[in-house]
Amino acid sequence: MPAKKGRVFSGARPTGRQHLGNYLGAVKNYVAMQDEYDCLYCVVDLHALTTLETTEDLRQNTMDMALDWMAAGLDPKKCIIFIQSHVPEVTELHTILSMVTPLGKLTDLPTFKEKVRENPHNVNYGLVGYPVLMAADILLYKANFVPAGIDQAPHIEFARETARSFNHHFNTDVLVEPQMKATQFPKIIGIDGEQKMSKSLHNDIEMTASAEETRARVMMMKTDPARIRRQDPGNPDVCNVYWMHKIFSTPEQIHMVDVECRRAGIGCVDCKKLLAENINKAMEPVREKRAELEKDKNLVWDILKDGDSRARAIAQATMEEVRRAIDLP
Ligand code: SF4
Known part of the structure; x- marks a missing residue:
């Protein structure tokens, strides 16, 4: 087997069943990278606590997300899939890194300001330190690359600066500066045709929804607002259905929609039916794999447990070096 090109880390909050935006923007990319890189994929449950009001669904959401990842093709023999809080070293590194992080830098980050606007009554300490925990996640595993959407670029840059700052402060080269790997599909728009696909905005299409559910969601998609009547x-160019055709349909079908839409040769209903059919065709194997994995309830937890211990071995080695670099007694 050829040598891998470096280590990749990526984490995602346990949002439960994944939608097509997650699939196209992240998970497909995860799967593609597992053959070329040493990949660690992490369910970041501690991050979720910064905004969660209740932990009621945390366990189920973790399980559902891991299941979807594996159904989409993540193979535990090729990569490490694990849970953030099961590697407690991350909280130790978080504390250490917080000592080399100026507070103003955290409160200036656009994502922090956005969270404060969204949730003015719960601006907790964890929320301010969110990027430090994210940096700890990445640096703990000495990741060379972090696959991320363009909106995450400030956080990756922050992790790089934090690594530099720590190394400079303690005159060491223990921490590795990660590079961002931009995803192929940075932004998937939801069925409202306006905002990024998101579960909380209820504009999503679940990646393993049944064929009927998928069809129903596609039929709800907003189209060109200026096209009112069939004729x-x-x-x-302004229609999200067409954008999705570009992802799921054949070049001939994409060309046909492009031409026929402009001369009212195809109606939006038929255009959506074709899209739904193609999404269903593409997602059918993923759905089947999920159903297969679901048969053994313990399987996913066992895989995650194994991932936890493999990730922890790397984390413990890094923390040995970190403590030595600081000269902690
Ligand atoms: S025909 Fe298709 S591409 Fe054209 S506006 Fe309707 S849904 Fe959009």
Whole structure:
């Protein structure tokens, strides 16, 4: 087997069943990287606590997300899939890194300001330190690369600066500066045709929804707002259905929609039916794999447990070096 090109780390909050935005923007990319890189994929449950009001669904959401990842093709023989809080070293590194992080830098981050706007009554200490915990996640495993959407770029840059700051402060080279690997599909728009696909905005299509559910969601998609009647010519360039065709349909079908939409040769209903059919065709093997994995309730937990101990071995080795670099007694 050829040598791998470096180590990749990526974490995602346990949001439960994944939607097509997660699949196209992250999970597919995860799967593609597992053959080329040493990959660690982490369910970041501690991060989720910064905004969660209740932990009622945390366990089920963790399980559902891990199941979807594996159904989509993540193979525990090729990568490490694990739970953030099961490697307690991350909280130790978080504390240490917080000592080399100026507070103003954290409160200036656009994502922090956004969270404060969204949730003014719960601006907790964990929320301010969120990027430090994220940096600890990445640096703990000495990741060379972090796959991420463009909106995450400030956090990756922050992790790089934190590594530099620690290394400079303690005159060491223990921590590795990670590089961002931009994802192929940075932003998938939801069925509202306006905002990024998101579970909380209820504009999502679940990646392993049944064929009927998928069809129903696609039929709800917003189209070119100027195309009111069937005989009106449409503009595919402003239509999210067309954008999704570009992902799921054949080049001939994409061309057909482009041409026929502009001369009202195809109606939006038929256009959506074709899209739903193609999404269903693409997602069918993933759905089947999920159903297969679900048969053994313990399987996913066993895989995660194994991932926890493999991740922890790397984490413990890094923390040995970190403590030595600081000269902790
Ligand atoms: S025909 Fe298709 S691409 Fe054109 S506006 Fe309708 S849904 Fe959008």
